[in-house]
Amino acid sequence: MPELPEVETVVRSLRPLLVGRRITAVALPSLESNGSGGRVLRRLLNEPAAAFQKGLCGARVEEIRRHGKNILIELRREGKHAARTCLLVHLGMTGRLQFEAIAEPLRPHTHLIFSLDAPGCWLHFSDPRRFGKLRLIEDGVRDLPALGPDPMEISREDFYARLHSRRAMLKSLLLDQRFLRGLGNIYADESLSRARLHPAAIGAALSRGQVARLFESIRDTLAQAIVLGGSSISSYVDAQGRAGWFQQVHQVYGRTGEKCFRCGSLIHRMIIASRSTHYCPRCQRAGRPLAPKAGPPGKGAR
């Protein structure tokens, strides 16, 4: 679900109802209902559940930001133990933060419920596959994993310098959060398609013009996806339950065997960095590695 545009959409949908609110309690339904709940929460939280609850209760939400695919909920605790803290939420593959009326039936795999000082409004965190994580960190960004620059903030020159020093395949680079933060499988494929670059092309081998095309494509793709509220494949929705629309304009992702909108060729699928990679073999030739010379003479590699 959650790459940069989806996380940005969630952040924007969280703000109106969450900023300024106080967290009054944190309930852990999976701990109560399920024998393996303790193990689930240990993986999700990486600290004892009681300490996590204590760190959040009474804290007021000051601001919500995005850092790559991480959601940063900036908090201030008042009173005797006044302090600034930050709740980092990574949605993993299937994590969902959603406002609910508590009376509604609990969505399966709801692991946390944040009570707020707002009537009739609770924030639920659910995550069927449990690849998500929540971390309480003191004092902001210091403890975050070292991530690369944000694709919407990096300059064209810096992007060129970073890309030109790398000998990895473009798809691998775009998925690498230390190279650039926020892209995932969908937006890597979609950006490469719009830039008309082959996913297996080598970063260092691109011309200045090709790098510029990739730079613009990434920004345009992400910007358009944010406007459309992200891509809703299977179950993604924002904090108010609204689906995104960007999947309607996917050019290659999830379109294996369908016709390219530009040239009519069939979209191919290959594996790079052990991830499904979708591309048009005709439009995305630029930078393609040379075909192996294998095969009997006269049969020329295609």
Next chain:
DNA sequence: ATCGGTACCTGCACGC
């Protein structure tokens, strides 16, 4: 530095 493989999980679509 880079890559492939594996691991972590559940849910779903599919073919038989």
Next chain:
DNA sequence: TGCGTGCAGGTACCGA
């Protein structure tokens, strides 16, 4: 209907 298989938007870790 039920079963097995493969696949899914995430990261982290290991060994080569």
